Amino acid sequence: MLRFDVNLSILFTDLPLLDRPSAAARAGFDAVEMWWPFDGPTPPRAELQALRSAVDDAGVRLVALNFDAGDMPGGDRGVLTSTDRFLANVDVAVELAGSLGCRILNALYGNADDTPECRRAATANLRKAADRAADIGATVVVEALNTYENPRYPITSSKRAFEVIDDVGRDNVKFLADLYHLHRMGEDVLDLIDTQAHRFGHVQIADDPGRGHPGSGRMPYRAIFERLEAYGGHIGLEYRHEGQGAFDWRTA
Numbered sequence: 728m729l730r731f732d733v734n735l736s737i738l739f740t741d742l743p744l745l746d747r748p749s750a751a752a753r754a755g756f757d758a759v760e761m762w763w764p765f766d767g768p769t770p771p772r773a774e775l776q777a778l779r780s781a782v783d784d785a786g787v788r789l790v791a792l793n794f795d796a797g798d799m800p801g802g803d804r805g806v807l808t809s810t811d812r813f814l815a816n817v818d819v820a821v822e823l824a825g826s827l828g829c830r831i832l833n834a835l836y837g838n839a840d841d842t843p844e845c846r847r848a849a850t851a852n853l854r855k856a857a858d859r860a861a862d863i864g865a866t867v868v869v870e871a872l873n874t875y876e877n878p879r880y881p882i883t884s885s886k887r888a889f890e891v892i893d894d895v896g897r898d899n900v901k902f903l904a905d906l907y908h909l910h911r912m913g914e915d916v917l918d919l920i921d922t923q924a925h926r927f928g929h930v931q932i933a934d935d936p937g938r939g940h941p942g943s944g945r946m947p948y949r950a951i952f953e954r955l956e957a958y959g960g961h962i963g964l965e966y967r968h969e970g971q972g973a974f975d976w977r978t979a
């Protein structure tokens with residue numbers, strides 16, 4: 728049986744952050760995920776507690792959380808190679824995730840040049856994040872993004888993401904298979920699932936073109952969902968929906 732969660736950083740965005748968990752629950756979702764929702768790596772404890780309460784009170788489960796990734800609306804896509812900022816966030820993010828039973832933490836690589844120096848920093852910082860995440864039994868995931876919407880992001884294929892993961896060499900560092908980004912980059916997502924699903928730490932979906940709900944584009948979602956039955960983890964709904972809330976195509 729497929730388990731879906733809704734990404735509250737791209738859906739329900741017509742509502743204030745703290746109202747989104749309960750809106751997701753009312754829409755029939757029991758699991759949520761989000762990009763780092765705070766300004767900066769170390770928000771005030773009161774803001775962290777307010778988010779915990781909003782998730783708990785809504786009766787939904789946080790199943791995935793991004794580490795601090797900078798100004799996402801402004802085009803940042805991670806701070807992994809900005810060592811001081813990334814490491815300042817690791818304890819905070821892991822503590823927040825742990826307090827909510829969240830076991831997936833997404834470390835976006837950042838708009839960094841793919842130089843040997845950046846690769847060394849990313850590898851070292853992912854190891855630190857992985858070792859801290861292991862304290863709560865969590866997995867750190869590495870995501871590939873498409874170049875059309877993320878022109879400065881260097882991890883743009885499953886192959887390059889697997890290289891990053893292999894360099895880190897930690898069992899709890901795995902791949903975030905965002906099928907929309909990968910399909911937009913021309914990857915055969917059906918073959919990827921067939922051959923690499925054992926390396927997936929998390930899956931996110933949207934349709935291509937348009938990044939709308941499954942069925943709004945040309946991706947083979949019937950075949951994708953058949954193959955994901957064996958995956959077992961949550962599938963993050965990370966699509967755009969122009970109306971209020973989240974369009975739940977499953978009930979369409």
Ligand SMILES: O=C(O)C(=O)CO
Binds near residue numbers: 804872965
């Ligand atoms: O920035 C995006 O498009 C993402 O998918 C981040 O997880």
